[in-house]
Amino acid sequence: MKNAFLIQFYKQASIAIVLLFVFGCSTQKDAAFNRFYHKMNTKYNGLFYAEYHLEQGIQRLNDSHSDNYDKIISINRLGELLDAKNTQSSFDKAIEKSQLVIKKHSMDIGGEEKNTLIEKAYLVMAKAQFYKKDYFVAKNTFGFLVKKSLKESTQSEAALWLARCHQELGNKEALRQQIRKLKDDFYLSLSQESRLFEIEAELSLDEGDLEDARINILKAIDSSKNKHKQARMHFILGQILLEQKSDNSAVKQFEKVIKKNPNYELVFNSKLNKTKATNLNSKSFEKIKEELTKMLNDKKNNEYKDQIFYALANLDLTQKDTTSAITNLRTSATLALFNASQKIKSHQKLASIFWDKKQYIETFVHIDSVFQLIDATHVDFFKTKVMHKNTKSIADYYLKINYNDSLIKLAQSPEEVRNQIIDEHIERLRAQDEEMKQQAQNNRPGSNFNSYEFNRQAQNSMNVTAGGGWYFYNPSAISLGYSEFISRWGNRKLEDNWRRKNKNQVNQEEEFSFGEKSEPSQKEKYERSYYISQLPMEESQQLQLLSQTETAHYNLGVLFKNDVIDYTQSISIFQKLLQRFPNTSYKQATYFDLYNLYNILNDSIQSNIFFNKINSEFPNSPYLAVLNGSQADIASLEKDESIYAKIHELYSTFSETSCNEMGQIISQHPNNVYIAQMELLNIFCKARDLNKKQFIMALEELQTKFQNSQISVELNNILSELKGEGALVMKTRYTNDFQSPHVFFILLKDLSINLPTTQSSLSKFNSTNYSLAELEITNLLLDKKNQLIQVAKFKNKDEALVYYQQITETADLKEMFDSGIALPLVISENNYAQLLRHKDIQEYIDYFNEIYLLI
Incomplete structure (x- = not known):
């Protein structure tokens, strides 16, 4: 009887509990239990994990952030777009958990949110969107919170982050308005005031107002309780004071950084910057040199030795000791194996020193190294390009003079002497080849080829003023030739027919041997007869x-x-x-x-x-x-110059109309002193409507017409390059619409490749790194030999290329890409339609390599 009673009691209790939870789960009932239930689920279920993933993402972003200490560093460590994409999975999870919490536990009743933790979920979601660099989306979410939140603290927090969104988007006027609102309309805590000062300081730095930035950073430091942020801001203050020539004050700021013991990179750069901030006399010079030497001997600085030697070189230059400076800069460049920024600076400084000394070949060796490393966004790109062009031309002319003189001298030597020189060269060549074989056998994984040392030794072996010297296999010639190759062709993969659009086809009509000397075979390079055949004996x-x-x-x-x-x-x-x-x-x-x-x-x-x-x-x-002083002649020359300037302007426009107008002007001024140059530009303008053979014929006719003109030399160079398969801009149906939606796709050249496995690898990568991006994977057959797997779609070229960079380093797919049986590519939607219509995959590969990868 008692058991029956208990069974009945438990049944009724269970039903009551189930009913209680069913009704308690309602998000539209404003009861204490409902609020308690949804708050607990919000706090300990979704929001806990959302905050965890957000913190994980921020930490990973901080770890991947790389500061450029050549400039004033940023107060906050946000990383680059690629860094944000690499940490995207953490932020996506934070967003996903936040959205789930809002969907299941939001109690919006009568326009009022009864679950007070929902605002926090919105805040976590907005921050995750911000760190993903989805600034527009984050701006909308923070704006929603500013308008809807009933808490002053949440409103002010969201308003601060809204200001940061405007800052990252470059909306300066909107940012200024938001800063005024924050000061006038919101109550800010001490921590929030500190962050507002940071925002104002970043705005001042962006606008070049160092003094205003300095004042705001001081205020931010006073308001902040974040030790690591304070250390970073003290460092920035030191950098600003260096710019303002307040050396003693700068030193004090760097010492404060060191005392706060932040990450060692900041400590090291503080120590290094202290050496830049001292007014030098003989006593302070020795003191700084001793300190830098001490840093060299500290094992913690092994990876920073390139920078220390650079600092020592700058110290030497203050004493006008260029000999020691050159030694230290060369050491710095040699040690900077993986620090491209430092390698650029060291070679730039060396190039500058040798330029001032008027040692132009040495200048070229170093500026050439800079030119290979620098990109168009670098502040010194144009200056470097001009110096590289000039010194390369100097080196080329000296090399041409030396080369021709050495060949003539050898050809005119008595046969016995000539044979002896060639035989000695062959013996040296055998010894060098043997040494290279030995080195190849002794090579260990991880070894690095030092291109700077190679170039330097090559330069040292070249006598640019003497009229002799053996040229064949001369390291200087190889070095300069390599630089010419890079400047023309970029870093090409070593393969047969590398210059051709279609590497599987060789058109016999396009094969030219004029102007190109064939390389010796392995057998020929050890034969005297080969070298004699290369000499100008006639x-x-x-x-x-x-x-x-x-x-x-x-x-x-x-x-x-x-x-x-x-x-x-x-x-x-x-x-x-x-x-x-x-x-x-x-x-x-x-x-x-x-x-x-x-x-x-x-x-x-x-x-x-x-x-x-x-x-x-x-x-x-x-x-x-x-x-x-004949005015008539001066006036005539000036008139000819103005006509030529007009022709050049029309050529620069490069439209069909401008080309036609150019032809008419040229026909009206056949006696212009610049007629040869004008007609050459006219041919270039018409080139887009000519095939290669017609283009060469037009140039040859011009060369014949002006064979006694200085332009004949230039024409000869152009023709030699063309007949040697030089680079000629090709016509293509593909257009540069970089801001339109893009597709990533993999070209599978082997139809036997396991499609499900490849698609599974892509799907796994997307779910880990792009879970919220809604990317779709599909496959289709392009033609009988090629099939495609496409991933769509991306907002623009930049987003697609970030995905391209990430996917090509994915372990599951990298081996397939490296083997060559699959090729990853990025394409705009419009160009993709063209590709699928015309199926000219090789033309698109060439276009992609040249326009997207810049090779």
Whole structure:
């Protein structure tokens, strides 16, 4: 009886509890139990995990953030877009958990939220969106909280983050309005005030107002209780004070950083910056040098030695000790194996030193290293590009002179001497090859090729002023040739027919051997007969090389005069030209250039000498008319120059209309002194409507027409490159619509590849890293040989390329990509439609490599 009673009691109690929870789960009933139930579920279920994933993501983002200490660092560590994408899975989970909490436990009754923790869920979701760099979405969420929240603390917090969204989006006017609202309309806690000062400081730094930034950072430090944030702001203060030349105050700030013991990278850079902030005398110089030497001996600084040697070099330069500075900078560049920024700085400084010393070949070696590492966004890109162009031209001309002289000298040597030189070279070559084989066998994983040391040793072996020297396999020639290759073709994968659009086809009609010397086979390079066959043994061949040398001298002199602005060196080169080639075809122009150069240097005696030479040797020269002050001739030259400027402007427009107008102007001014250059630009303008053969024929006709003109040399270079399969911009149906939606796809060249496995790997990657992106994976057959797996879609080119970078490093797929049987690509939707219609996959690969990957 008792058991029956208990059974009945438990049944009724169970029903009551179930009913209680069923009705308690209602989000539309404003009862104490309902509020308690939903708050507990919000706090200990979804919100707990959302906050956990948010903190995990922020930590990963902080760890991946890399500061550029060459500039004033940012107060907050937000990382780059790729960093945000790599931590996206944590933020996606935080957003997902927050959305789930809001959906299940929000008690919006009569327009009022009864579950007070829902606001916190919105705040976590908005922060996750911000750290993902979805600033527009985050801005809307924070704005919603500002309007809807009933808590002042939540409103002010959301308003602060809304200001940060405007800051990251670059909406400066909206940011200023938001800052005013925060000051006038919101009550801020001490911590929130500190963050508002940070926002104002970042705005001032962005606008270049260092003093205002300094004041706001001081206020932020006073209001902040975050020790690590304080250390970072003290460092920024030190950087600002360095810029303001307040060295003693800067040192105090860096010492404060060190005392707070933040991450060692900040400590190290504080110590390093202290050495920049001292007014030097002999005593302080020795003290700083001793401190830097001590840092070198500290094992903790092993990975920073490149920067310490750079600091030592700067210290040497303050004492005008360029010899020690060069030694330390070379050591810095050598040690900076994985620090591209430091390698750039060290080579830049070396290039600058050698430029000032007028050692242009050494300058080229270092600026070439910079040019290979630097990108177009770098602040010194244009300056580097100009210096690289000029020093490369100098090196090329010297190399051409040396090369031709060495070949002629060897060809004219007695047979016995010539054979001995070649045999000795072959022996050295055998020894070098043997050494390289030995090194290859001894190579260990992780070893690094030091391109700087290679270039430096190559340069040291080149005598650019002497007229001799053996050229074949000369390291200098190889180094300079390599640089030329990189500048023309980029970093190409080593493979057969690398220059061709379609590497599987070779059109015999496009094969040219003119202007290219074939490389020796493995057998030929050890045979004397091969090298003799490469020598200009015939007089006509030697005369051709001498003609090239003559032109190289003149062009080098002009380069020093017009571009490098080294008048002394220009005079020296022009004088050598006249000594070596007394009857040079450039004599008239050279006399005129020397007259002007000596005038610039205020050497009236020498300038008069060359005026008289023009007058006596070339009485009908147009240069003489100009020197005599003939207004008619000056006016005529100015008119010709203005017409040429108009032609160049039309060429730059590069439209069908401008090309037609260009042709009409040229036909009206056949006697313009710049007619050759104008007609060349006209051919370039028409090139898009010509095939390669027609383009070459047009250039050859122009070369014949102006064979005695200086432009003939340029035409010869262009034709040599074209006939050697030089780079020519190809026509393509694909367009550069980078801001439109994009698709990532994998080209599968082997139909036997397991599609489900590949799709599964992609799906796994997407669910881990792009769970909220709603990416769709589909596959289709492109043609009989190729199939595609596409992942769609991405907002624009940048987002698609971030995905491309991540997926190519994924372990499950990397092996397949490396093997070459699958190729990852990114394409805009419009171009994708073109690809599927025309199925010209190789053309798109070429377009993708050149436009998207810049190779």
